[in-house]
Amino acid sequence: MRKLMWSGLVLSGLLIGCASTPTRQEPAEPTVPQDAVAVPETETPAEEGASSANRTDATPLVVKADPEPQDPINIENAKVEGNVLTLNVAHGGGCAEHTYELAWDGQLQSKAGATPVANLVLIHDGHGDRCKAMKFAELRFDVSAISQAQSGQGSARGTVDLSLLGVSAPVPYSF
Numbered sequence: 104m105r106k107l108m109w110s111g112l113v114l115s116g117l118l119i120g121c122a123s124t125p126t127r128q129e130p131a132e133p134t135v136p137q138d139a140v141a142v143p144e145t146e147t148p149a150e151e152g153a154s155s156a157n158r159t160d161a162t163p164l165v166v167k168a169d170p171e172p173q174d175p176i177n178i179e180n181a182k183v184e185g186n187v188l189t190l191n192v193a194h195g196g197g198c199a200e201h202t203y204e205l206a207w208d209g210q211l212q213s214k215a216g217a218t219p220v221a222n223l224v225l226i227h228d229g230h231g232d233r234c235k236a237m238k239f240a241e242l243r244f245d246v247s248a249i250s251q252a253q254s255g256q257g258s259a260r261g262t263v264d265l266s267l268l269g270v271s272a273p274v275p276y277s278f
Contacts, residue, residue: 161187161245162205164223170206176227178269179239183276186247188265194227197236202228205244211252211263220264220273221249250278 180191194201204226213219225242249263264273 161243162203163245164248165204165206166209166248167206168208170208170224170226172224172226172268174201174227174229176203176225176269178225178267181265181267181270181274183246183265183274186245186250186278188223188244188246188274188276190225190242190244190267191239192225192227192242193237193239194229195235196229196232196238197234199230199232199234201230201232201238201240203240203242204228205242205246207249209252211249218262218264218275219253220266221246221252221276222266222268224268246276247278249276253278 174194176192176194178190178192180189182189188205190205192203206224206226207221211219211221246265249265250261253261253263260278262275262277265276266273
């Protein structure tokens with residue numbers, strides 16, 4: 104039995120329309136957004152069954168003196184799993200590939216009895232992209248260099264607060 108599809112409109116109390124058999128459309132092929140910028144993948148795929156916190160597809164943290172932000176970016180969410188800091192970000196663009204870098208000055212700030220703090224800066228380079236579409240990305244960064252720095256100060260296990268420019272509260276990183 105064929106199903107009929109009705110389409111029409113009502114004008115001044117009159118009902119005008121028609122019934123027809125819907126045409127069958129082939130499913131559209133899935134598309135990958137052209138603006139999707141993924142964190143570079145490693146040459147060897149992650150092992151099946153490995154937790155997302157232990158995957159090796161995270162971009163390494165860059166240590167540099169006095170890191171400064173570049174192009175505007177909003178950090179919507181930040182979380183740490185294992186040694187990986189995941190940032191959900193939003194920014195304008197759509198006409199050029201964007202790159203991201205997480206920088207740290209290499210210093211741990213600490214006050215007596217308080218959790219040490221690592222000040223991080225997300226560096227976003229839009230490469231001159233003037234388009235105004237709102238773009239979203241999930242970025243993954245390996246922050247194990249911070250735990251190694253803390254271990255060098257005599258503590259093999261512990262917690263460091265990750266302070267990110269644009270995020271209201273520090274993100275705890277336990278190792």
